[in-house]
Amino acid sequence: MSDTGAQESAFSWRDLFSEATIALTTRPARTVLTALGTILGVAALVATLGLAKTAGNQIVSHFDELEATSVVVRPPRGQGRNPNQQDVSAIPFDAGDRLERLNGVVAAGTKSDVSTGHALARSVPLIDPLGQTELQVSVIAASPGLFAAVRTELASGRTFDSGHNDRRDNVAVLGPGAARRLNVTRVDNSPAVFIGDVTLAVIGIIDDVAREPELLNAIIIPDGFARERFGLEAPAEVHIEVDVGAAELIGSQAAIALAPNDPDNLRVSLPSAPRQVRSSVQSDVNALFLVLGAISLLVGAIGIANVTLVSVLERTGEIGLRRALGATRRHVATQFLFESAALGAFAGLLGTSLGILTVVAVSANRDWIPIIDTWLPFVAPILGAVIGLLAGTYPAWKASATEPIAALRSGG
Amino acid sequence: MVDASRPVVELFGVARTFPGTPPVEALRPTDLTIADGEYLAIAGPSGSGKSTLLHILGLLDQPTSGVYRLDGVDTEDFNERQLAGFRSSRIGFVFQSFHLLAHRTAVENVMLAEIYRPGSRSQRRERAVTALDNVGLGHRLHSFPTTLSGGERQRVAVARALVGEPSLLLADEPTGNLDSGTSAQMLDLFDQLHRTGITLAVITHDDQVSARAERQIRMMDGRLTEAAGSLS
Numbered sequence: 001m002s003d004t005g006a007q008e009s010a011f012s013w014r015d016l017f018s019e020a021t022i023a024l025t026t027r028p029a030r031t032v033l034t035a036l037g038t039i040l041g042v043a044a045l046v047a048t049l050g051l052a053k054t055a056g057n058q059i060v061s062h063f064d065e066l067e068a069t070s071v072v073v074r075p076p077r078g079q080g081r082n083p084n085q086q087d088v089s090a091i092p093f094d095a096g097d098r099l100e101r102l103n104g105v106v107a108a109g110t111k112s113d114v115s116t117g118h119a120l121a122r123s124v125p126l127i128d129p130l131g132q133t134e135l136q137v138s139v140i141a142a143s144p145g146l147f148a149a150v151r152t153e154l155a156s157g158r159t160f161d162s163g164h165n166d167r168r169d170n171v172a173v174l175g176p177g178a179a180r181r182l183n184v185t186r187v188d189n190s191p192a193v194f195i196g197d198v199t200l201a202v203i204g205i206i207d208d209v210a211r212e213p214e215l216l217n218a219i220i221i222p223d224g225f226a227r228e229r230f231g232l233e234a235p236a237e238v239h240i241e242v243d244v245g246a247a248e249l250i251g252s253q254a255a256i257a258l259a260p261n262d263p264d265n266l267r268v269s270l271p272s273a274p275r276q277v278r279s280s281v282q283s284d285v286n287a288l289f290l291v292l293g294a295i296s297l298l299v300g301a302i303g304i305a306n307v308t309l310v311s312v313l314e315r316t317g318e319i320g321l322r323r324a325l326g327a328t329r330r331h332v333a334t335q336f337l338f339e340s341a342a343l344g345a346f347a348g349l350l351g352t353s354l355g356i357l358t359v360v361a362v363s364a365n366r367d368w369i370p371i372i373d374t375w376l377p378f379v380a381p382i383l384g385a386v387i388g389l390l391a392g393t394y395p396a397w398k399a400s401a402t403e404p405i406a407a408l409r410s411g412g
Numbered sequence: 413m414v415d416a417s418r419p420v421v422e423l424f425g426v427a428r429t430f431p432g433t434p435p436v437e438a439l440r441p442t443d444l445t446i447a448d449g450e451y452l453a454i455a456g457p458s459g460s461g462k463s464t465l466l467h468i469l470g471l472l473d474q475p476t477s478g479v480y481r482l483d484g485v486d487t488e489d490f491n492e493r494q495l496a497g498f499r500s501s502r503i504g505f506v507f508q509s510f511h512l513l514a515h516r517t518a519v520e521n522v523m524l525a526e527i528y529r530p531g532s533r534s535q536r537r538e539r540a541v542t543a544l545d546n547v548g549l550g551h552r553l554h555s556f557p558t559t560l561s562g563g564e565r566q567r568v569a570v571a572r573a574l575v576g577e578p579s580l581l582l583a584d585e586p587t588g589n590l591d592s593g594t595s596a597q598m599l600d601l602f603d604q605l606h607r608t609g610i611t612l613a614v615i616t617h618d619d620q621v622s623a624r625a626e627r628q629i630r631m632m633d634g635r636l637t638e639a640a641g642s643l644s
Contacts, residue, residue, distance in 0.1 A: 008493040008494055008496070008497040008530070009493055009496035009497040009499070009500045009528045009529070009530070010497075010528065010529070010530035011527065011528055012527075012533065014533065015527045015533070019527070022515070022516070026515035317509070317511050318511070318513060320511070321507075321511040321513075321524075322524075322528070323472065323496075324470065324472065324499065324505045324507075325499070325500060325505075325524060325525055325527070325528055326496045326497060326499045326500020326501070326528035326529065327496060327528050328492050328493050328496045329492065330492075331496075331528060404467075404472045405463060405466075405467050405472060405473070408505075408507050408509075408511065408584070409463070409508075
């Protein structure tokens with residue numbers, strides 16, 4: 001019986017784990033209440049990050065498609081608006097063809113308002129004194145590429161092509177509003193509309209356009225015909241549909257392609273980054289919620305520290321007993337640290353679940369697809385454990401500093 | 413029954429001074445030998461240094477000077493883990509206020525005695541059951557302390573102290589929280605343990621308790637006095 005150093009005391013992981021489990025489960029209500037602050041803090045963080053991600057994705061998928069693929073080129077303000085003005089825009093009539101050669105352009109076409117003098121539009125050549133058959137309908141000259149550039153969907157018939165344009169054919173495509181007002185419902189019977197003394201053969205009726213809704217109420221005629229009969233000097237603007245992500249590039253190239261001698265004389269409108277505006281607003285809101293989450297985590301940590309400290313005082317007798325039974329100061333500290341870390345991890349797990357549930361519930365309510373970063377459900381419980389560990393540091397030190405003698409005499 | 417040739421405890425000039433102005437000499441240089449199987453009582457009023465001696469004997473505190481040998485091993489140069497290990501394997505404690513954990517059954521409380529002992533996990537429950545059988549509580553294994561009487565609780569505490577067969581059983585005011593009838597049963601249990609060869613040191617202020625021991629020591633102002641009629 002004279003062996004010495006061999007019998008150092010030990011505290012196995014299994015025992016540590018089961019002791020902590022017993023300590024936390026003997027008073028379940030208290031454990032949950034202690035963890036409540038941390039649960040809510042982690043839940044708030046997870047929900048904020050998850051909802052930001054989810055909402056951000058919804059907005060992007062709604063917005064971008066149309067906005068980010070549209071580039072418009074115009075002459076500087078006050079120029080080329082009125083084709084009868086001497087001030088002629090620098091946009092050439094073959095703008096569509098020039099731009100469609102650029103990589104990244106899906107479709108491009110010119111669009112100009114046409115001045116018809118004071119001529120009114122009508123769909124029958126007769127003048128009926130009893131009914132109003134003459135209407136003020138706007139006339140727009142377009143190059144064939146415009147229809148694709150504004151994503152036209154046809155109700156019937158067809159759009160005009162470069163052949164019509166080159167031949168300066170007197171054809172027209174009607175917007176649905178214009179068609180209704182002019183009582184043109186079908187194109188298979190070769191209807192015609194009249195603007196003053198100009199006769200136009202209607203070859204198609206539009207159902208809808210994604211951009212430039214003024215086309216819906218207009219009579220659209222080829223550039224070539226507008227030049228010949230209505231004195232159109234130059235196109236007023238060019239609409240370009242680009243590939244997603246190509247807007248910046250095309251924006252920098254379009255003016256040079258259209259007016260190599262004087263690119264500065266053209267104004268290029270890029271999709272005006274509404275996304276950046278929105279995301280900065282959103283990041284402000286996010287920051288606010290993250291700060292709130294962090295504050296509730298801090299409160300949660302203080303809660304854990306507080307209750308753990310109280311339980312150290314309550315368990316003074318137990319600490320003394322454990323010391324007498326062979327626990328070192330380090331064993332006692334380890335046990336309390338492990339308990340508070342386990343409590344924090346439990347709170348983190350519960351908070352993560354609550355946060356994810358919140359994201360799913362809000363998404364279901366808004367018909368969104370819930371999106372959560374994959375690292376979040378793993379990192380959040382670890383965050384909880386770290387908070388528990390930090391919160392338990394002082395109580396654990398306090399427990400380890402307990403004098404076993406005094407503790408054992410304290411009763412209980 | 414007492415084997416004087418094999419001392420369990422040997423104190424040579426052991427003293428404990430607590431720092432302060434002036435320093436408190438809680439235990440003046442003391443020599444004490446407790447033989448294997450001996451039943452010793454240390455009596456004295458409060459403030460006499462009993463608890464200081466208890467802590468030194470129980471390896472919860474180390475003397476400021478002198479040599480303490482337990483089972484022939486000099487504990488002077490032990491680090492904290494070695495002290496704790498010795499405490500765990502060689503000393504059993506019984507306290508005045510029992511110190512049973514309220515949310516654990518009797519057998520779980522006894523099993524607690526071994527969680528700081530290396531490599532003792534297997535058959536921990538069996539050993540705890542045996543220890544409870546030995547103190548006559550085999551029928552209350554799964555009772556919680558709140559449902560046990562004071563005497564039963566103290567017997568659970570004794571079982572916890574005895575599991576793993578320590579060299580020395582240290583009892584600090586074991587009957588302090590018990591009524592006289594239960595105290596008598598407790599002392600009977602100590603007699604019984606003594607007969608099985610356990611080395612027993614009881615610290616008490618109660619002369620009736622110390623009278624039951626085969627050797628009595630009185631403590632006064634940090635000094636030990638061997639009472640007349642006891643051994644050595």
